[in-house]
Amino acid sequence: MQRVWFNKTFSSVGTAMRLIREADMAATGGKPRYHIVCSNTNAHAAAFLSAHEYAVEPPGLKGLNYVEWCLEFCRERDISIFWPGKEAGLIGTASARFAAIGTRVLSVATEEVLDLMHDKARFCDGLDLPMARPAEYRAVASIAEYDAAYAQLRPRYPKLCIKPSESVYGLGFAVLDEERSSAQLLLEGASYHINAQELRSGLAQMETFKTLLLMEYLDGHEYSADCIADHGSLICAVPRKKLHAPGSGQLIELRDDLLSACEKLTRDYGLNGVFNIQFRVGASGLALLEINPRMSGGIGMACAAGPNLPYLALAGFDQGYDKLSVPAIREGMRVAESAYAVELP
Template sequence: MIWFLEGQSSQRDVLMGAREALPADVRIFASHRRQRPEITSQADVSLQEPLDNEERIDWILQTAREHGIKVILAGRIGGFYEARRALFEAQGITLVTGGMSMETFACVDDKSRFTAECEAAGLACVPAITATNTAELISAYETLAASGEVCIKPTVGIYGQGFWRFKAEADAFSCFADPDARQTSFQAYLHAYQQAAERPPMLVMPYMAGSECSVDMVCENGRVIASVGRRKEGLNQTFERDTDAVRLAIRAAEHFKCDGLVNVQTRDNDNGQPHLLEINPRYSGGVGYTRHAGVNLAGIFATRRLGLTEPETNWRNNVCVKAITVAVSATA
């Protein structure tokens, strides 16, 4: 039996991929802190997790013991579970968090440290200057602006929260008129930044105009077993493998000793050369799309962890997908 703890909204897709690959007699457990039957109903057994993190640990261990569950995937807060790995191992449970130790999370969660680690390892990454106050922010901007467009984001965060591009022609109101464009002038940003005495550390970076590649992968003990690159083209996404971006992502995941269903983001520069943006030691929101490319990553993960035959990979060339909203029953 295998248990998928609360993850991103794509937890539903992960469950469907695992169910497709696993024998019918293998029971799948799924849980979420909220009432999310549209997600957990894809499993054989649906559970609701306690809201409190510490209470959740005791509940997970007790539930796993009662049902004889041997493999647990932490979809969210992987670092929180990783710090308590010994509790799971003491009960003979294989805990999969996204990393093999707290070192992985320490390196990838802090984007400033991540950048330094990549540079030291010879992994091409988007260069960045960390700013912790107004003087450092101005200095970093002036240094990078001499060579081209500049952008900024927090050193810690997900979903692109806090990311902004500095455009000289952007008026002060543009970020309110069209926030999804993520564009503002540096002066407008600086004015807002100075309104508080303290701000979290920020990364100031050159903006790379090329496209992004989101690489979903299955990792085991710091080794990549299977991977698929996804690249957005307008509202659509295409798939790739054995490209410079995918190879760079694989090198990064293995360097940082990732373990589980993991996502690595890269972005191309003006010359089409990929650079690392970040590593997410969890599955991505679009991991389920990869099944359209003929690669069931969730199924590969689940079967291998349970010692079963993994699903065949039948790569499909020139596939293009588009996400749509579909209504599903949310009855518990």
């Protein structure tokens, strides 16, 4: 039996572990090949409920100290495959040390590529993606740079937006509103909006700040593509179109330009395992938003359309993709998520 460890990561790991266990039982006739171990610094993490075995990580560890702890954890727990979340770049770089104790590391990309993808400004600067060019943007880190960028972009686009160069889950993203005050936006429930003048005043008070991207706002549909790949070769991509009407769910839609973009990005950056690529439609067509080098929060919705992506990525890494059959994607399927209550560990 292969002992597979998921360390501290995003909450979607719970869904991924459940999907792996379900597919593993079906593939082996009830005699599972994979024993799932999950760890987190939170002793009551909901993801523990989806694992065979769980452990609490010591708080405060990071960097090389965390890598050393992971090596010892793999020795003590006899881990066969390590699928890292926290410190994934450093752990991938140390893969030879893990291999020496019998642990294979499933890395999405090299440490250099992961660092690049986490810095949206630097990533977009070197991007070559003609079928889904990113929205026009300017990287700004001072009020002078912000004013210059605004003067360049605002005459060309009816709406602008802003987001941190380094962020996850859309934290810090906001559309600039030139008409409504912050109080009006709050009372009208206009989430992800900020008054343009108040934003500028706040930035001016700081003078310099962490790098932000001032961008053309793309007002079309957003697409989230959950992908699996084998060291630069795209195996499968399941795109979900996020519908605008509240409660209408998401639509599985296989756009040729989007799939071509996923294939090129996978090849160009040598991507591997499970990752997520986000796009949005604007006046010029499909545009890349970002690559998330991890499972998305909506991974379960993608898998409902056919391919069990976490299981396929694990089994492909473990046994080789040539031994796997990837189910057809149910294009046109409408998907959503349904929450239910559980008792925590």
